[in-house]
């Protein structure tokens with residue numbers, strides 16, 4: 080069994096902040112749907128990090144067989160973890176997340192999934208908020224539409240009461256003071272309505288922000304929990320970094336779609352209907368047709384141009400990622416670059432990608448200019464045409480000058496939310512793709528799951544037996560790993576498993592923990608087939624010291640406490656003493672509150688392994704499993720640990736996987752495994768008495784240690 084624990088040291092550590100592009104700092108906000116707040120990107124990074132770490136700790140714990148190259152986390156480029164519309168100029172374009180694809184999800188399922196969060200069954204507070212936000216939205220739109228009306232009335236009032244010379248003193252109707260009072264009131268109302276509409280929009284944002292944030296939180300939590308409930312095989316076959324991106328983007332996608340719907344698409348449609356109806360009723364059907372026609376042409380033009388220019392953004396994002404990776408790779412290889420005097424070469428290589436970025440970026444901005452200019456022309460032509468029509472009606476005596484101002488105001492206001500249509504379209508499309516990835520993971524079912532009404536496994540020291548009955552297993556069809564394996568470990572006994580690399584030792588542990596199901600045969604614990612019992616209770620009955628001790632990026636105390644969060648600090652320290660860790664920890668600058676660093680890289684391999692042992696001791700389960708528990712220890716520590724292990728395993732059933740035979744000499748039974756089959760079995764003395772493979776191995780190891 081190879082020890083991959085120490086090799087973690089060579090793994091890539093993501094730099095905390097490498098800002099390679101100044102643009103990445105200049106976040107772009109989509110004004111009409113700006114419910115991100117300034118802390119969003121920081122939070123995203125933190126959430127991303129926490130999720131990635133938790134999942135990677137999970138997969139690394141159980142993923143000893145994957146080689147280090149596969150296990151390396153793909154470095155996250157900063158831009159890929161920024162929320163939507165914080166990316167350079169707006170959307171990110173879908174990267175290849177095929178590694179995390181799950182089941183196919185229909186649009187209906189996605190809408191239903193989304194509604195569960197925005198209109199939750201048992202949360203009246205959220206429902207009230209959504210209703211209030213919609214009410215505010217309708218009120219704001221009505222107020223907005225009334226603004227041009229107030230202007231119209233003010234102009235008409237002035238116009239009707241002024242003399243033809245325009246001299247205010249030569250009023251034709253009411254007294255000048257009265258006219259002024261009426262006009263002032265109308266114009267003050269104009270200002271109040273404008274301000275009130277803006278105020279209601281802000282209030283609506285504030286009311287809905289909490290719904291959106293709560294749904295993001297709930298979704299992220301649910302997906303996270305779901306990921307933990309999925310099979311080990313799911314995690315082994317997927318990239319952890321990509322998984323965390325799926326959660327992040329998917330939940331943000333939902334937020335984006337909701338926000339775009341509630342704040343942009345639906346209100347704009349509402350306003351369009353309102354404006355067209357008013358224009359139709361008040362000014363005639365030509366005006367209604369004009370506004371409808373304008374919006375239709377505008378929409379078609381925007382969608383077409385947006386589709387055409389999306390490829391420039393794709394090139395830009397690709398070049399950005401490439402440049403980020405090149406710079407990162409070059410900086411990681413800092414020493415190598417120096418050894419070979421290749422600084423200029425590296426800079427030129429980097430510059431080539433920057434050139435690509437520059438070209439794509441220029442195309443993006445010039446195509447944006449085309450889009451914006453075209454959109455502007457469509458509205459300008461419409462407004463001009465509408466005013467010419469109005470002027471004609473005024474001349475014919477069917478409309479007033481106030482009506483002309485009203486038509487202008489209504490159409491101008493309509494153009495405002497439509498100014499972001501292209502971005503909203505692009506972002507919503509992207510959000511739907513992101514949501515699809517997330518919902519399809521949510522639709523993945525774990526293949527190992529509890530039977531309905533599965534019984535709790537109640538294992539005590541007295542009945543803590545383990546039995547493998549004719550167990551066969553293979554990870555892939557046609558490649559058997561365990562071959563008709565049978566053995567029994569009685570309560571309180573210590574069994575050892577010895578065998579070459581790849582002989583299937585760790586697989587036995589994975590089957591015991593029910594990370595996989597045997598192809599045939601049965602596994603019994605405490606006399607119960609583990610297939611029939613509750614998985615949680617099964618895993619509670621065993622404590623494991625894994626081959627690869629990966630720690631959480633927290634303090635030693637936190638990592639030890641992880642064995643059993645319900646235990647007190649003094650019990651944690653007691654466990655650390657039993658695992659011969661206490662003395663090493665007290666020598667550290669912050670003692671138990673020393674940070675262990677990402678994946679525990681800041682403490683030694685031996686210390687990490689003792690943390691694992693201590694937390695297994697803390698878990699205090701009737702069955703203890705050691706997968707090469709002493710592999711990272713020097714001989715002196717090993718002796719101490721062995722003492723500790725003997726103490727820990729006293730009265731407990733234990734299974735020890737070991738390469739160093741000295742560590743399992745006292746086992747009640749030793750199994751020698753080859754190609755998933757037991758080739759020799761017996762206790763140390765019995766095996767030594769025969770001319771066994773074990774005795775040969777023992778002698779070789781004794782010779783080696785004597786030579787040392």
Ligand SMILES: Nc1ncnc2c1ncn2[C@@H]1O[C@H](COP(=O)(O)OP(=O)(O)OP(=O)(O)O)[C@@H](O)[C@H]1O
Nearest residue numbers: 080081144315554560579580581582583584585586
């Ligand atoms: N998830 C997996 N998918 C496919 N094959 C796997 C998987 N995990 C392990 N294997 C293969 O199964 C075989 C047994 O693996 P296992 O980890 O049980 O060996 P081991 O005896 O513990 O080896 P080592 O001493 O090197 O840890 C190996 O050939 C390994 O490549």
Ligand SMILES: N[C@@H](CCC(=O)N[C@@H](CS)C(=O)NCC(=O)O)C(=O)O
Nearest residue numbers: 107108109168169498499500501502
């Ligand atoms: N009027 C255009 C552009 C709107 C706009 O300015 N969008 C912001 C993002 S919310 C932006 O920076 N876009 C850059 C781009 O589209 O390249 C449209 O309808 O899409």
